[in-house]
Amino acid sequence: MSGLLVVTAVPAEAEAIQSGLADPTVAVLPVGVGPAVAGAATARLLALAEMAGRPYRAVVSAGVAGGFADRVAVGDTVLGTRAVAADLGAESPDGFIPIDELGMPAELLGGGTALDADPTLLAGLRTALPTATVGPVLTVSTVTGTTASTEELVRRHPEAVAEAMEGYGVAVAASQAGVPFVELRAISNPIGPRDRDAWRMRDALTALTAAASALR
Numbered sequence: 001m002s003g004l005l006v007v008t009a010v011p012a013e014a015e016a017i018q019s020g021l022a023d024p025t026v027a028v029l030p031v032g033v034g035p036a037v038a039g040a041a042t043a044r045l046l047a048l049a050e051m052a053g054r055p056y057r058a059v060v061s062a063g064v065a066g067g068f069a070d071r072v073a074v075g076d077t078v079l080g081t082r083a084v085a086a087d088l089g090a091e092s093p094d095g096f097i098p099i100d101e102l103g104m105p106a107e108l109l110g111g112g113t114a115l116d117a118d119p120t121l122l123a124g125l126r127t128a129l130p131t132a133t134v135g136p137v138l139t140v141s142t143v144t145g146t147t148a149s150t151e152e153l154v155r156r157h158p159e160a161v162a163e164a165m166e167g168y169g170v171a172v173a174a175s176q177a178g179v180p181f182v183e184l185r186a187i188s189n190p191i192g193p194r195d196r197d198a199w200r201m202r203d204a205l206t207a208l209t210a211a212a213s214a215l216r
C-alpha cells in the first residue's frame with residue numbers, strides 16, 4: 001500500500017505543502033484547477049496506483065481558498081467536514097435548485113452533491129491542527145465575486161466556512177475508488193465583491209506549509 005496522496009490545484013500549493021511535510025511517504029501532486037480536471041486527474045492517479053498493487057491509503061484535497069468573512073480570516077487553516085457541489089443544479093425564476101432536488105438518483109451524482117470527509121482522517125487532522133476552523137467547504141466552478149452571490153451562498157449553506165474549486169471533484173474520485181477523503185485549505189481571500197488586491201496568497205501558502213506537518 002502507498003501512503004497518503006495530497007492533490008493541489010497548482011504547483012505553488014504543492015510546493016508549499018511539500019516544504020512543510022514531516023512524512024517522506026506522502027505524495028503531493030498538482031492536478032489542475034476546477035472540479036472536473038482535479039477529479040479526473042485524481043481518479044487516474046488512484047487507478048494507476050491500484051493497478052500497480054500499491055493503492056493510496058487516503059486522499060487529501062489541499063490548497064488555498066476563499067473564506068466566509070464571519071467564519072474565517074485570511075491566513076486561517078480550514079478542515080472540510082464535507083465537500084459540497086454548491087453550483088451543481090438548475091436556475092429557476094424562484095432561485096437555484098440543487099441537482100439532487102431535481103429527482104436524479106444519487107448514483108448518477110457520484111453519491112450526492114455533498115460528500116462527507118472520512119471521520120477518522122478528519123479526527124486525526126483536527127487533533128494535529130487544533131486551531132483549524134472545521135466545517136463544510138463549498139466547491140464552485142466560478143469564484144464568487146459579488147455581494148449578491150455571497151449572500152445567496154450563505155443563505156443556502158449557512159454552516160459553510162470556505163469555498164474553493166476542486167474538493168468535490170476530488171471527493172468523487174476518492175469515493176469511487178473507495179479511498180478515504182478529506183479537504184485541507186488555507187484562506188487566501190475573503191469571499192465577496194471581487195477585489196484581487198485583497199488576496200494574500202503568500203500568507204495562505206505559509207499557512208499551508210505550517211499545516212503540512214499534520215499530513216502523515
Ligand SMILES: O=C(O)c1cccc(C(=O)CC[C@H]2O[C@@H](n3cnc4c(=O)[nH]cnc43)[C@H](O)[C@@H]2O)c1
Pocket residue numbers: 009010033034063064065066067140142143144163164165166188189190191196
Ligand atoms: O481573479 C484573479 O485574478 C485570479 C488570479 C489567479 C488565480 C485566481 C483564482 O481564482 C485561483 C483559484 C484557485 O484558488 C482556489 N481559490 C482561492 N480563493 C478562492 C475563492 O474565493 N473562490 C474559489 N476558489 C478559490 C481555488 O481552489 C482554485 O484552485 C484568480
